[in-house]
Amino acid sequence: MQKITLLILLVISQIIYAQTKLTETEKLVGTCKVWGFLKYYHPKVANGDFNWDNQLLEVLPKIEQAKTKKEFSLVLENWIDSLGEVKEIVPITPPKDVEYFDKNFDLSWIDSNKLFSKKLSIKLKFIEDNRFQTNEEIGPGYNPFKNGNYFDLKYDNKNSKILWMCMYWNLVEYFFPYKYLMDQKWDVTLEKTIPLVLESKNEDDFYTVIRKMAVKLDDSHVEFAIYKQGRFEDDKRYFPASCKIIGDKMVVMEILGDSLAQADGIKIGSVITKVNDKTIKELITEYRDLYSASNEPVLLDKVVRKILSGYSDNVNVEFFEEGKYITKSMTWFNYHDSHRNEFMKGATKKKDKFKLLDNNIGYVNMGVIKVKHVPDMIEALKSTKAIIFDMRNYPNGTYEEIANFLNAHEENFAIYTYPDFSYPGRFKWTEGTNCGSENKDNYKGKIIVLLNEDSMSQAEWTAMCFQTAGNTTIIGSQTAGADGNVTELDFKEFHTRYSGVGVYYPDKRETQRIGIVPDIEVKPTIEGIQKGKDEVLDRAIKFIETGV
Template sequence: MQKIILFILVLLSQIVFSASKITETEKLKAACKVWGFLKYYHPKAASGQLDWDNQLLEKLPKIEKAETKEEFSLILENWIEELGPIKELGPISASVDVDYFDKNFDLSWFNNSRVFSKKLSKKLKFIEENRFQGEQFYVYGVERVGNVGMRNESLAHPDFTNKHSKLRMVFMFWNLVEYFFPYKYLMDQKWDTTLEKIIPLAIQADNYDDFYKVMAKLCCKIDDSHTDVYLYSSVEGFKPDKYYFPANGKIIDDKLVVTEILGDSPAQADDIKVGDIITKINGQTIKEIILEKKDIICASNNAKYLDKLVKGILVSISNTVKVEFLKNGQYITKTMTWFDYHDSHRNEFKKGAQQKKEKFKLLDNNIGYVDMGIITQKNIPDMIAVLKDTQAIIFDLRSYPKGTCREISSFLSSKEINFVKCTLPDFSYPGRFKWAKMKKNGSDNKDNYRGKAIVLLNEKTQSNAEWSAMCFQASGNTTIIGSQTSGADGNISVFEFKGFRTLFSGMGVYYPDGRETQRIGIVPDIEVKPTIKGIQEGRDEVLDRALLFIETGK
């Protein structure tokens, strides 16, 4: 009997001991979260009194040696003790004037008993309740808006042979997103999971190019159409040649359809016409390219992803490109010469892209049309004078507008209106976002426009264009026609590093009733998507649908 009891005790002790063991990735993930939390919450770290990067680099070798939760937690407990006492202020009460938006906020990881001791969890909670209340050293609110800006960070390249040096940069950017990206709660993959998956990749990347590709993958996991990642060459000052297909295109049904000729001469040389269907580039099908680029192109939704992808497909570092076309039911492969946009063809490309565009015009049947991508504030009085007595005005927002929504809203609306509300980071409580004052547009105007307002949208409608659409929607008799927009609105935050440049949406944008626009975009009242047949026939199917709606009311 004693032997049986002894066996059970030994077995239980082995189970307990095994349960307390933690993996390297678990330790590094938890260390990242604690280091980032202290960076923005602990008075000495958040105020810039310490070299916080160096603090991490000193602790990582010790953390690496820890084998159990207890050993790991003790290292972090001692670290916090070494930072000195924190003046007890709290719990700090939130101002009665602050209305918090908390879908994005979660510090429950303090209580992860898998990696943290109860004592360490209590220490972290105490720091939260007595957090730093001064001016943050590493981040700030951008002037006039309040979205996050970065400062006092080390932008130097890591030592690509030293995993701790590489992890320092990963941890820095991960925590920047963790605390100051307003849409973390809308990511497809939890940001915690992204950290867990990126840590081994960063450790394995032992050279300049491989490491910054890992950083690009990290950036792209935030699912935000505002986010692009620009990787700089390892050779300082080196700019690789870029060669371009002489046309724009659109992906429809896993095919790339030519939508606009940009260079007449090179297009004629290879018999490229609007409506041509591209099925392969250098032997890869368009569908294969779509699947391949998912990790390195960031977008809020699939419509915008495909739009961004086209730009990458139609550019090459080689001027000789094999392109497979589908013409008249036959597959034809051409070895094409693509041209440098910055050589003698540059003016031709620009001319082809911009010809025959008018800021506004009068269509048949007393219908107005406004190209929001080129009309400016100084053109608005003339536009109103010409179009004020029309039965309808079509505002084409399938491009980026030039800050004219306020003036046009005042023309459309008979009164001042709430059209959007935003969230901004609370730098006194990092990770939390607060509602800003409601945004208004329009003005008291008894002579406002009385006809129908139609807004055309598609995946190119992004940021200020989506903001403008929301403004026009609130103005009154507005109908939205088109397809899913980019799903990325609000001011951007830009981050420049030695090896890469990136950005993300810095503020949350919502309808006055709290409905989300991020990732969803502006939902059309009437959905219309271009078809291959329509493009080949030279029709603008979205505009055609708008004209039909004006005529029939449906």
């Protein structure tokens, strides 16, 4: 009796499965995953035997016609069969000398996907076990567009837009090293993005959708630039100074167009409370989902750049001056590029590469000094009691020469995870990078490194290197949390990118999103900026003199 009951239940479940209707989003989620999996796993597809973009465009009408789970799975099964036989190979044995990083790796959807027939899941699992194999070792600079061309995007064609989305989603799914650190699971991003792609009616709509999709990487390296005239193109009119958000206000940090700033009475420390009648808090909320950032300080920096640029010549800016709110109708200009000298009478001050401060303390501006200057820096500062390396900027590849001066021994300071093309989605640990050398005459004084949210990528990596000297103290605030080489994605009318290599300390501590954690945390204050103080530098000098 029990066997008969089980048989009846099985038959009923199969009937329900076969007749269950699917939404368009459900079908496209499944299709996107299968297309990407076959692109990187199927031996003939990964080898380039098919125009895989066209294959997707040809199968999408069939997917659209499929109404039930059974019909949907059958379309995918027939598609796989049309690609030819996948030969069974000797079981692939993981190399003994390779340590895998698997926090990004997840093919569980092959078996657990409720849309797939058992037969389809078996086919996909067989392809995984007999997948494309390559000896290609990849690292910085690999070609993410292998076997694809995504430059002729047709914005009025639904399937063309779906193709681009599938390409980008799978590229991140298999080759973005920090997928596991996203706030929102990448699967969820796919489910939420598909309806928006389908609803987009023009180029600007589509750019907005894919920009918001890229934001979900939570990666400070992610940028999005449009080459043609459009809503999110690099803007052409600018506020004449750079600013930082402190609390719910925006504070002028550096004058960039001094004649313009002077005309409106703007100086370092000027406090901005509104732009075009919107508070800074309101503007942050408005732009938050348009910029990808590993952490909040970098997000605020990116939002500031958006707030301080636009297409309008005339902008109303509210300042808080001497206890009063004052609104000024400003004219913004393009003082960048060819127009720079027209508005830069004396704002750009020459910055010292290195110098000697009071009390025998050395100072090095890591954003200015270059490799050719390092020998002179060493000669000038080798007898100081401390050297402050100001890395609130982007260095010029000087880490090796400076580390040879600072370190007594060669030290490993960073290890990496690279994608494994023989098993996409998996990453390999590498031995990493060393710095320093055997040097008994190494620098014996205190080493101070100043960092903040402007310290990104090479700056964070260089700070990791300097930490190996053993007598290094990090002072400042949270860094950008985007360490590693960048993978550039350059299209016909727009450009984006993301961190392409995972970077970790030798003990496998993470740097992505966290950044380089300061030993002493110090942030600028509005009062300090207005008094002309560099509170981070002042704190470093205090630490050198007192030890606390």
